[in-house]
Amino acid sequence: MNPTSKLSMTPxxxxxxxxxxxxxxxxxxxxxxQGHIEGLKAGKRIAKAASxxxxxxxxxxxFSTENWKRAADEVGFIMGLARQYLRAEFAFSRENNIRVRYxxxxxxxxxxxxxxxxxxxxxxxxxxxxxxVLAINYGGRDEIVRSVRRALAEEHEISGETISAHLDNPDIxxxxxVIRTAGEKRMSNFLLWESAYAEFYFSEKLxxxxxxxxxxxxxxxxxxxxxxxxGINGIGNRGQVFx
Ligand code: IPE
Ligand code: IPE
Ligand code: MG
Numbered sequence: 327m328n329p330t331s332k333l334s335m336t337p338x339x340x341x342x343x344x345x346x347x348x349x350x351x352x353x354x355x356x357x358x359x360q361g362h363i364e365g366l367k368a369g370k371r372i373a374k375a376a377s378x379x380x381x382x383x384x385x386x387x388x389f390s391t392e393n394w395k396r397a398a399d400e401v402g403f404i405m406g407l408a409r410q411y412l413r414a415e416f417a418f419s420r421e422n423n424i425r426v427r428y429x430x431x432x433x434x435x436x437x438x439x440x441x442x443x444x445x446x447x448x449x450x451x452x453x454x455x456x457x458x459v460l461a462i463n464y465g466g467r468d469e470i471v472r473s474v475r476r477a478l479a480e481e482h483e484i485s486g487e488t489i490s491a492h493l494d495n496p497d498i499x500x501x502x503x504v505i506r507t508a509g510e511k512r513m514s515n516f517l518l519w520e521s522a523y524a525e526f527y528f529s530e531k532l533x534x535x536x537x538x539x540x541x542x543x544x545x546x547x548x549x550x551x552x553x554x555x556x557g558i559n560g561i562g563n564r565g566q567v568f569x
Pocket of ligand 3: 345346347
C-alpha cells in the first residue's frame, strides 16, 4: 500500500454542511420550521452513526454568521430549538460517550443560548468518544479574524502556524472530509482555513432524509480518493497544513 492511499483510509474529522431543511418542508407543504425539527433529528442520527463508526470528530454547521439575514421568526425558531434541545440531549451524549464542543462567536447569540452551549460543553468534557463540534453563529472568515486577533493579543508574528494555533479549537485536526447535502456545491463560509485540503462529498439528498447509510456511503467514497496535499505519488504528503 502506498502512503497516499493509507492517508485517505479513514476520516479523522468530518465536517457536515447540513443543508435542505427548508426545501424538505416546502416539498411537503409544511412550514420551513418543520424542516429544522426534522433536521435536528437527522443531526442526532448522524452523530450516533459517526459515534458507532468510531469517527473521532464531526463538525455540524448549525447556524452561519449569514443566517441572521433570514426572517426573524425562522431565526427565532432555530434559537428556540437550541434552547429546548441542548440541555435535554445530555442523556444522548452520555449514552453515546459524545463530547460536545462548539466553534463560532457565542457573543453574538442570545445569552441564554450561549450559556446552554457552554454548559453542555463543560458537562460533556470528560466523555471520551466522538467529539461533536457545533458550528453556531459560525463563519470561516470570522474565525480567521478571531484567530488573528488572539495571536496579535499574545504578540505573535502572524504566520500560517500562529493562525492555526489560535483557531477556536486548535487541537482538532483539519477536516479530511466535508459533506454538503441538498445539491448545493459551495462552502458557504464553512471551515475555510481548515478545509484547505479536505475532500468534498456532495449529496443531492436533503438533510432531514440523511441516514447512517448515507454517512457510510460518503466515507466509502472518501476511501477511494487519492490525497496528494500538493505532493506527487504520496511523497512528502502530510495530513495537516501548517500544523
Ligand atoms: C439548513 O437548511 C439549515 C440552516 C441553514 C439553519 P436550510 O434552512 O438552509 O434549508 P434550505 O437550503 O432553505 O432548503
Ligand atoms: C449553510 O447553508 C449554513 C448551514 C448549513 C448552517 P445555507 O443554506 O445558509 O447556505 P447558502 O445560503 O445556500 O449558501
Ligand atoms: Mg440552505
